[in-house]
Amino acid sequence: MILHSRQWIDHYVGEGRWGQRTxxxxxxxxxxxxxxxxxxxxxxxxxxxxxxxxxxxxxxxxxxxxxxxxxxxxxxxxxxxxxxxxxxxxxxxxxxxxxxxxxxxxxxxxxxxxxxxxxxxxxxxxxxxxxxxxxxxxxxxxxxxxxxxxxxxxxxxxxxxxxxxxxxxxxxxxxxxDANDIFTLCWTSGTESRPKGCPMSHNSWFSHIGPLMRTSGLREGDRQLCVAPLVNMTALGVNYVSWLVSAGTLVLHHPLTMPVLLEQLSEQDIHFTILVPAVLNMIAKLPDVDRIDLSSVRAITTGSAPPSLWTLEEFKRRWGIEIINIWGQNEGTCLIAGPADVPELERRVDHLPFWGKPGCRWPSGVDGVSVKLLDDEDREVTEPGGIGELCYRAPSLFAGYFKRPDLTEKAFTADGYFRTGDLFVIRDDAHVGFHDRKKDMVIRGGFNISSAEVENAVQAHPAVLDAAVIPQPDEVMGERVCVCVVAREPASPPTLDDITGFLRESGMSLYKLPEALRIVDAIPRNPVGKILKRRLRDEVG
The missing domain is CATH 3.40.50.980 (Rossmann fold)
Structure with a gap:
């Protein structure tokens, strides 16, 4: 199943970035x-x-x-x-x-x-x-x-x-x-209520894993601990494909259980893994932290939220471990702040390399990636402090959403850059940083949840007059789904159990179920009916 166009295949083969190996x-x-x-x-x-x-x-x-x-x-x-x-x-x-x-x-x-x-x-x-x-x-x-x-x-x-x-x-x-055949089909969500398929070819995966290998210092035969589910970019893009390329050992973990995780890190001779910032914080703050042996671990990647500077410093001081900050998506995008490209820990927490910017040379040797920031009028943002949607082009990029040409057409610029839906700020001449989400979604434990999908489902509940979904910060999962509801009968509003039971019966996936409920008098909207999410977040606290 070859989905990339002949134009892009010829382009990247001609540049020597794609080959025949699978x-x-x-x-x-x-x-x-x-x-x-x-x-x-x-x-x-x-x-x-x-x-x-x-x-x-x-x-x-x-x-x-x-x-x-x-x-x-x-x-x-x-x-x-x-x-x-x-x-x-x-x-x-x-x-x-x-x-x-x-x-x-x-x-x-x-x-x-x-x-x-x-x-x-x-x-x-x-x-x-x-x-x-x-x-x-x-x-x-x-x-x-x-x-x-x-x-x-x-x-x-x-x-x-x-x-x-x-x-x-x-x-x-x-x-x-063929090397251009699709190897994996992962799924993501955004503003769409249905999952979107992200097909990745063998060549795309090889191209994706190159920057990770360079920035993380992965070596032949490394033992990797895979904590995230083997269903999307977090595990496949960080652990699975790099395990294949490095001919190493893939040590599996499921579900997240701290005693088991610590045992594996200490006793399985682990060299590399990915852990969310909350788990890193939990490890560094354990009362018996001095007894934890992480001497075999060389590098840990993290993502889904900015890591704290304190955590980066603690892992470096206690165990000599470099924490590497990653931003990426199922569509094949990735920016990595590793010790070579961003050596200062205080910058690594929120500075990602402006890969592909003319005149920038990176010690990691990463090339072939090009990013730019576009404003709402598709004008390029170039000055430090400027904010725009991050647009991404690289040989790792997917060909488009599976059997959804309508979504694919909107997702790419005319010159082949993928519109990531994330707003970034230009930090300086060589770095960008995540600023905010352009897409209306909740990211729970690495999974994207469409706010619109949950809102539409909740509004079908007979006791609900209106509903809106906002992300609720969470130390472990990053974010959880919080649903704000206007009750049809204010004197007897629905409970969280009422709503989750209703959604379960409809067949909604478990990780999308609301975990917090706020009863409000009204959902703030603009003149054309769009929910004012920032105002709603401020109102409910």
Whole structure:
């Protein structure tokens, strides 16, 4: 499935930035060169997660599982460019499935475990996926039953998938996979009420991972701890693809559990990971922090919110660990403030490199990325202190939203820059910094939530006259969904449980459910009916 235009393929091939190598080729190289090296390590609490023992697989064993699964998928009718939907936690089978589906010629789209019938059904309809692979049960929810209800032709349980992967390798016919074929299909949200598919090719992934490897100092054979779910850019873009490129070991974690996290960081010889600022703060403030052994960790990336200077200083002072500040999106965008390009910790918290600016040379050696800021009239903002929407162009960029040409057309400038929807400020001649969100959304634990989607769903509740969603700051998740409601009967307003129960019954995904409720007399709007979110935030505090 090749989605980039011939124009862009020829452009980046001509520049030498895209080639013929695939991530499958990279994995085969790793398997041949290091067959006995640990490839993937299960989370130690896997038995509590899915009821089966945790495993560690070498590259030889992992490759065998990839081949066996690919052969069975082909036997079951998976054809070139078919899409497979999966809902699995961070376990070795999910890491394996990305490669196995690609080896069979298909594309894996892995969805968050919190997604329910509304979003999963939309993905199934848009992609035409016939095969659904999911955990048998997780936290009391029957995923396979949901898959059958949604009409997937085949629903494969985790138990069946594990048996296939651990079984013999059947006939494995050759399948041609091009470097411009799509390798992953992740999903994001913004102002749209429906998820938007972000397809990334092998070439796009190789281009994306180059800046991370340079700025983070990743080395061949590094052991990485993957804490974020293996479904979007946070885990795939920081851990999974860099694990493949560095021929390292992928140590999995799920869900976020501090005792398990600290045990893995201290005892699994971890060299690199990504943790949100709140978790970094929690570690640095633990009462027994002096007993924590992080001597193997060289670098930790962070994102979703600005890290605190104190945290950066504490990790550097206590353990010599560099905290690297990342801004990025599922569409293939990324700016990274690492120690080479932004050595001063006090600047690294809010200064990101102005990659691609003429005259700027970066010690990390990152090139091929170009960013610019545009105002509301699409005029370029160039002076320090100026604010505009960050627009991004690079060989890592996706081709456009999956089967949504209407959204794709609006998302790109005429000269091929992607409109990120984030407002940035020019800090100085060489740096930019995040200023505010142009899109109306809540970012909870790395997942984008459309405010409009939740607002529309809440307004359907019989006890609600009007509703608006605003982000509520949260130390752990970054933000949570706060819904402001005008009650139809002021004397008996709905409760938060009333609203969340109503949304659950409608099939809304769990992570989108409101976690705070404010009853208000009116939702402030402008003359054309647009909700004045800043004013609302000020009013409710």
């Amino acid at each position: 991530l499958l080729d990279q994995f085969e190289h790793n398997r041949d060169a290091n067959p006995d090296r640990e490839a993937v390590v299960d989370p130690p609490d896997r038995p509590d997660l899915v009821g089966t023992p945790a495993r560690s697989l070498s590259y030889r064993e992992f490759g065998q599982a990839v081949d066996a699964t690919a052969a069975e998928l082909i036997r079951r009718g998976l054809a070139k460019d078919d899409i497979v939907v999966a809902q699995l936690p961070n376990i070795w089978e999910l890491a394996m499935l990305y490669l196995a589906v690609a080896r069979a010629g298909g594309v894996l789209t892995a969805l968050p475990l919190q997604w329910r019938a509304t979003d999963v059904g939309y993905v199934a309809e848009l992609t035409g996926a016939r095969l659904y692979i999911a955990a048998d049960h997780a936290k009391g929810f029957d995923y396979i039953a949901m898959g059958r209800t949604l009409g997937f032709e085949q629903c494969l349980s985790l138990a069946e998938l594990t048996a296939i992967a651990e079984g013999p390798v059947g006939p494995l016919p050759p399948v041609t996979v």
